[in-house]
Amino acid sequence: MFCYQCEQADRTGEMLGCAGPLGNCGKDPATADLQDVLIHAVKGIAQYATRARALGAPDEEAAPFILYAVFTTLTNVNFNPTRFVALIQQAAAVRDRVRARYEDAARARGQQPEQLTGPARWEPAADLDGLLRQAPSYRVDAGLGAVGPDVVGLRSLHLYAIKGICAYSYHAHVLGQQNDDVSAGVEEALAYLAEQPTETEELLARAVGLGRLNLTVMEMLDAANTGTFGPQQPTAVRTTPVAGKAILVSGHDLRDLAALLEQTKDTGVNVYTHGEMLPAHAYPLLKAYPHLVGNYGGAWQDQQREFTKFPGPILMTSNCIIEPYPAYRRRIFTTGPVGWPGVRHLADRDFSALIKAAQAMPGFRADEPEERFITVGFGRDALLSVADKVTDAVRQGAIRHFFLVGGCDGPTVGREYYRDFALGAPDDSVVMTLGCAKYRFNGHDFGEIDGIPRLLDLGQCNDAFSAVKIAQALAGAFECGLDELPLTLALSWTEQKAVAVLLSLLALGFRNIHLGPSLPVYLTPGLVAALVDTFGLRTIGDPAIDVAAALERSAS
Incomplete structure (x- = not known):
């Protein structure tokens, strides 16, 4: 494996980055390699998607798949190699569908379809072992000896910006916000990387262009959050527990929190936010639920200690999961793009198993005597x-x-x-x-x-x-x-x-x-x-x- 996409990257070796038996985030070599292969596969989708879009025949289902697939490769999101094998196979199927769509559109206009190379023609191995044998050709520092560290570094800057853009776009998409210009921009950026660019000035200029694309994405996400849950209002959030059964929600996804609040209504189970979910208390439609009672704990890196002490189940909704301790491994659940081997994943926002776990656990026995608040x-x-x-x-x-x-x-x-x-x-x-x-x-x-x-x-x-x-x-x-x-x-x-x-x-x-x-x-x-x-x-x-x-x- 080789990975240097986040600040946790190892800085002690001759080549900076995580290359040992485990990344500093806890990612194992198989997962790291499969993530690189998935990115390669998604570039192939983008190569055809840009051309289909130019002919007025975009694949509307490919765009959200790209967002989701790329989001799973961010730091501290998904560590489950089995899930990545499935995503790689799915990416190849999506690519082939988009290729057919492009070729049909080209022929309908009297054009000869282009014979693309690189990720567009790549075929994934049929199983995990085969994919891992393919992986070294597609890791993030591939071609270092030929093009040098500056070019590889700028390509990485592009890729990691695209990963951030896809994550933000995914959060907006699940709230019903989609922008064709954003979809086109993401596809174009991935297709550009598929060409293995080498001009440093162009790479730097295009990186700033990705910043402009992300401005559109952030505006779209702002509209999604405020349009769905109302504009934020200054709100004092309790940071000390209250008596009762309890569920802790971490990550970023407000739609997941809203679905959980609706499903726990009138069940006697209180819901607490953690980490980046703290600002959820400021949205009128979320804070209207009286059983959204407060925030528990702090930032993501403290979760192992905090989750161990929490007397109820935990739901991870997006990036920030780290290896669950045995003390809470059986009571942590994932949803959306998140995954960890052996941890139960809840699909389609059905949180009934999570709620049953909360009802079976003791929760907080009493209110903490000293009330403390943070205003958001x-x-x-x-x-x-x-x-x-x-x-x-x-x-x-x-x-x-x-x-x-x-x-x-x-x-x-x-x-x-x-x-x-x-x-x-x-x-x-x-x-x-x-x-x-x-x-x-x-x-x-x-x-x-x-x-x-x-x-x-x-x-x-x-x-x-x-x-x-x-x-x-x-x-x-x-x-x-x-x-x-x-x-x-x-x-x-x-x-x-x-x-x-x-x-x-x-x-x-x-x-x-x-x-x-x-x-x-x-x-x-x-x-x-x-x-x-x-x-x-x-x-x-x-x-x-x-x-x-x-x-x-x-x-x-």
């Missing part, structure tokens, strides 16, 4: 409704600066930076946050400025569009560019959704983004230098120095 729900609708108050506070000098501290949390050394950075922001500044990095500091009382909370939780990483719209509104109010705002971004990076968001921010013109705690290992020193020169990216340093430097840049 400062999405774009909530903040833009008081935009005049915010801009007046800036003009009057009550608010000097905005800091956006967000992204993924993780177990690696250096992430205490984000806590120290947020807590080190001066009292006349506002800290906005999204993603699970917030758990480093969201229990702290930041106070207020003229009635405006100094800590504003914008939501999940899936809610990055809120941050963009807020920044654009501020830029419009002050008649300046985004890079001229008194705004500093400090982003905590872990996996592929973060790559897509970063490229979107660069495409919008944000500069001087602080990124850490370390840069992706697939970005060579030469590529890092190009990104720094072109976009002003900065690696994190001492938090107090970085805060002071941000304020100095803003003042000048």
